[in-house]
Amino acid sequence: MFKSINSMMSSKKRCFFYYGFISLFLSLFVFMLGLYAYQLKNLEERSESAKNALTHRMNGIFLELKHIVDSSKLSCEKEDIDILRRTTFYSPIFKEIGLFNDDFRVYCTTYGPRDIAIFSSIVDRIKDSSERKTVSLVRSHSIGESTFFAFYQGAHGLGINGLAPPQALAVDVDYLLSPDLPYELTIGKQTVVSSEYSHKSLVLAKRVESLDDWAISLVVFSPFSLYWSHLVSLLPFIFIFCVLFCLIFYAAHGGILYYRHSLPLSIKRAIKDNAIDVHFQPIVSLKAGELHEMEALIRWHSPHHGQISPLVIVETAERLGLIDDLTWMVVRKVGDFYREYPTQLKEINISVNVDRYSLLKESFAPNLEGIITEYPELKGRLGLEVTETSALTDIELPLMVSRFEHIKTLGIRLSVDDFGTGYAGLDFLRRFPYDTLKLDKVFIDSLKDDQFTRQILISITKLAKELNMALVAEGVEREDQLEAVRALGVDRVQGYYFCRPLPKEQVIAWVEENSTK
Structure with missing residues (x-):
């Protein structure tokens, strides 16, 4: 009798250990798969939001440039320079503004008269653009480092270019993506802004968003480190689900055993009672x-x-x-x-x-x-x-x-x-x-x-x-x-x-x- 009881207890322990192992594996699998799907969805949604914010900012930039061109003249008197300086002071992004003529030479800036030829590659992009606009990353004569330039030419040949630090372009993007999702913002083939991201880091997934009108691309990364940190934070819930799964399996096992033992008794009773x-x-x-x-x-x-x-x-x-x-x-x-x-x-x-x-x-x-x-x-x-x-x-x-x-x-x-x-x-x-x-x-x-x-x-x-x-x-x-x-x-x-x-x-x-x- 005692051997039978010990055997039964040993069987229950093995059964509980077996279901516990399955429950742990199933809980980890469900949470890891669910977290992976969540990371992909999160990457997609936040990348799309960052693209929309960047598009909105670029549209705002060119509306601002168009407004300045419409109120400017083909001259560089003190009054014109004051207008450019006042516009720059109130601009949310531009640190310097210049005007160029139909020969694509900058003749007036916030620092006074100038005579600077715009690069031919930029001129070609302006001419090829249906809205006579483009952006570029070039070295600024005034500050001596790579700077974001936005160019726009009005209908009468008068054009304008605005200079801004590259980081100003990514303010909204940084707000939407950092610090979880590293990103790279590129104009043409040159990287404008790169958040803290090591190319040696393992990446779970990445998403590329393109703004074709301005040759701008945004690459957003979902690193494995973020995935593991989220998974670690979910460990208490994984443990709870493991216990729930184990209880469900154990209850189902008990139900099956009850069915297997009670069904023969039910059939026996039905035969004896002529109930079949x-x-x-x-x-x-x-x-x-x-x-x-x-x-x-x-x-x-x-x-x-x-x-x-x-x-x-x-x-x-x-x-x-x-x-x-x-x-x-x-x-x-x-x-x-x-x-x-x-x-x-x-x-x-x-x-x-x-x-x-x-x-x-x-x-x-x-x-x-x-x-x-x-x-x-x-x-x-x-x-x-x-x-x-x-x-x-x-x-x-x-x-x-x-x-x-x-x-x-x-x-x-x-x-x-x-x-x-x-x-x-x-x-x-x-x-x-x-x-x-x-x-x-x-x-x-x-x-x-x-x-x-x-x-x-x-x-x-x-x-x-x-x-x-x-x-x-x-x-x-x-x-x-x-x-x-x-x-x-x-x-x-x-x-x-x-x-x-x-x-x-x-x-x-x-x-x-x-x-x-």
Whole structure:
């Protein structure tokens, strides 16, 4: 007992450790993936905002230059110089302003008259621009270092250039991006402003925004260092999610264990209480004037577990040693079905699936005989369908033959179910007195396209006729399958093409609607 308890405790510890490891991995994965997506989205949104701010500033710069040009004259008197100085004083960006003529020579600045030729490359860009404007990064004559220049030429040839420190251009960009996202602001091929960023640093992602009208580009970086710092800050939340995931997994594990342990008990109770339903699927005769047959199939909707597969019910009944109880329950419900609808079922045979190992039991035939005495309506109309899932031993073979002969004397028909998928070979058919051979659905599915399967079924059909056995094709769901089995000479069909398994009231309605007149 103590060993069992210790083993259980050890199993719970292993389970909890296993789920804890999975929860930690899943939490890290979710947060790392989510943070990565957030970083990309954040990079995209802030880069777009920085581009819009830069565009707004550039538009403001050229509106300011246009206003000055519109109020300036082609002269450099004291009054003109004072106007330029006053404009520079109040300008939010320019530190110096100059005027140039239609020969592209600067003739007047805030420092007085000048005669400076504008570089030819800048002149070409002004002429090529549809709005006669451009920007450049050139060395200033007045301050002796690289300076941001904005050029604009009015409609009458009078032009203006404004000088500003490169950092002034990036004030809004810096406000929107720093300190999280390093960036580089470039005019042409020259970098105007570069925030603190090492090219040796690992970069998670980068985004390039271009202002084509002014040959300006903005490259924004999302460094790995930012990603890791955010991830470290999220560690408390990762731990909380790890605990939640672990509890969820552990609760789900407990639910599965409860389901696995409670389902067999529920099935056992349902069998004992005769609570499992029996549905009936018609076996349709393709010959005119012949009556249909039916197969009884178990169905069960558990109040606690929902719809349960018939295979699960059968496997659980076998494991609990209740397969015979399940079989007798179905047979009795078939008997009740005959009693409830004696007129509609007067000449309709119904078959029931039976386990091969149940047939080998000495008590099977006497118990079946007792039920037929209890339900005389079953005699001559009940059939048993046997599936061979394993080969019979030398001891089991003669015993099975004896059981079959006894069953046949009770007026019970015998069918070999799912023929061709188990161990039911030719010698098997020769030894056992079957009345019906049922072709498995797997053959019907491949009958149309597989010539080899077709040849096999032709041989089986011929053998069945020689042994005076009826043939039933199972799993017929389409019209082309129906025509294929009809061409083989199979005259009985079972499948969704005609009717699915139905509760007794619905199948009676089907019989009344499809009965042969």
